[in-house]
Amino acid sequence: MIGTKGRFLFTAETTPNVSTDLGASVARVEELIGLADAVNVTDSPNCKVRLSSLLVASEIRKTGLDVILQLTGRDRNSIALESELLGALSVNVDKILCLSGDQPPAGGPVAVNECNSSGLIKLCKEIGSGKLSDGSIVKETKLIYPGAADDIYAHLGRPDAKEALRSKVLGGATFVQTQYCFDHDTVKAYAETLQQCRDFDDCTFLVGIGPLASAKQADWMRKNLWGVNIPDELIERLDKSTDPSAEGLLICEELIGKMMEMPAISGVHLMGPNCEKKSAEIISRFVTRA
Numbered sequence: 001m002i003g004t005k006g007r008f009l010f011t012a013e014t015t016p017n018v019s020t021d022l023g024a025s026v027a028r029v030e031e032l033i034g035l036a037d038a039v040n041v042t043d044s045p046n047c048k049v050r051l052s053s054l055l056v057a058s059e060i061r062k063t064g065l066d067v068i069l070q071l072t073g074r075d076r077n078s079i080a081l082e083s084e085l086l087g088a089l090s091v092n093v094d095k096i097l098c099l100s101g102d103q104p105p106a107g108g109p110v111a112v113n114e115c116n117s118s119g120l121i122k123l124c125k126e127i128g129s130g131k132l133s134d135g136s137i138v139k140e141t142k143l144i145y146p147g148a149a150d151d152i153y154a155h156l157g158r159p160d161a162k163e164a165l166r167s168k169v170l171g172g173a174t175f176v177q178t179q180y181c182f183d184h185d186t187v188k189a190y191a192e193t194l195q196q197c198r199d200f201d202d203c204t205f206l207v208g209i210g211p212l213a214s215a216k217q218a219d220w221m222r223k224n225l226w227g228v229n230i231p232d233e234l235i236e237r238l239d240k241s242t243d244p245s246a247e248g249l250l251i252c253e254e255l256i257g258k259m260m261e262m263p264a265i266s267g268v269h270l271m272g273p274n275c276e277k278k279s280a281e282i283i284s285r286f287v288t289r290a
Contacts, residue, residue, distance in 0.1 A: 008260050009267025010287065011068065011177070011206055012279040013040040014060075016051035025051050026059045031280035034289045037267070038066035039276075040097060040177070044075065047104045054084060058091040067093050068147065068177075072101025073115035078123065078133055081115060085127050089142045096124055097147045097177060118171055121146045125172040148173040151227035152181045152190045152207070166199050175204040177269045179227030182209065182234055182251070184258050187265065194264035205265055209255060210272035211282060212248035215239035252282055260286075 012032050016025040029039050041057040044050050057067045069088050076084065088096065098120035104111055115123065123133060124146035130138050148168040154161040165176070181187050187207055194200045212218045212230070215238040222230040234251060241247035252270075259265050270279040 008286070009037045009204070009206060010035075010283045011038045011040060011267065011269045012036045012276060012283070013042065013269070013271040014056075014276055015042045015045060015273075016053060016056045018048075018050060020051070022051065022055065022059060025056045026063070028276050029060055029063075029065060031277050032283075033063050033065045035280055035283050035287065036065065038068050038095065040068045040070055040269070040271070043070040043072050043099070043101070046102050047074075047109060054087055054091075054093070057088070057093050061092055066095070068095040068097050069093050070097045070099060071120060072099045073113060073117070073120055074101030074103065074111045075109075077112050077114045081120065081123055082127065082132050085124060085144065086138070089127070089144060094143060095145045095147065095175070096120070097149065098124065098173070099149055117148060118168060121148065121168060121172045145174045146172055147175040147177060150176050150178045152178050152186055153227060153229050155190055155193055156186065162193060162197070166197060169199055169203050173203065175206065175266075177206045178208045180208045180210065180221070180225070180230075180271075182212075182230045182255060184255060186229075187255075187259055188262060191262040191264040200264070204267070206267045206269040207259055207265055208269045208271060209252055210270050211245075211252050211275055211278040212238060212272075214244040214248070218248075249278065249282060253285055256282070256286065 014028050032039055039060060041053045041060065043053045053069060057069045061067050071084060073081065085096065098117045100116040124144045126133055127138060128144040130141040132138060150165050194205060215235050218230045218235050218238055221228050237251065238244045238247055256268055259268060270282060
């Protein structure tokens with residue numbers, strides 16, 4: 001999936017259940033098998049405990065669906081992180097979205113934060129080259145493809161945003177998945193920024209988007225989630241619709257169609273709470289099941 005040129009890519013997202021039923025968490029992605037290019041398995045998002053993301057990713061991989069394991073530096077020190085990466089490679093999970101992670105509130109769980117997203121990318125590169133951070137040799141080493149997150153809207157108002165992204169790509173990030181963006185003009189400006197820098201040429205860029213269920217949900221998202229900006233006209237469109245859920249799917253489809261015409265955009269990353277089935281529905285409008 002990573003490094004694929006000339007074909008628009010579709011990745012989706014799933015969050016494991018708070019349950020010991022491994023099969024139930026794997027079943028959440030059933031409709032994405034043979035359809036999505038890969039599925040992200042989140043790593044205890046919002047500082048909430050979930051079934052082990054690596055365990056779920058391993059089982060999903062057995063179905064033939066490619067997996068992007070999300071890994072945060074919030075909860076583990078470098079020893080635990082490197083152990084997790086070795087475990088991922090041992091079950092053929094070789095794509096890692098490297099994140100600093102949502103930080104716990106005051107009085108909540110204690111965060112480790114030994115490695116931020118850039119530190120995780122570095123660990124991935126070291127293990128992929130056959131050694132641990134302490135110099136220990138990794139037997140049966142395998143290639144690993146680290147990825148980074150990006151906030152498209154940051155590029156509109158922060159002069160250092162491009163350089164921060166460039167630093168991650170030069171540090172080894174092979175793909176980038178962005179936060180939500182529902183604004184065509186903003187994505188177009190982002191694509192133009194990417195085209196202006198040759199250092200981004202070999203990196204895969206996937207724009208975050210998802211099926212909006214209602215005007216209320218969309219308004220909550222833009223007020224409460226980092227990096228999310230949903231234009232007023234889309235909120236109004238959802239509010240006036242007699243079937244907001246269907247309208248949300250249509251909005252998503254329209255925006256994806258426009259992004260497919262942008263040379264620097266490699267694909268989209270579909271996300272949202274419990275949106276595996278809706279993501280499969282959206283993808284099926286553009287591709288045929290394998």
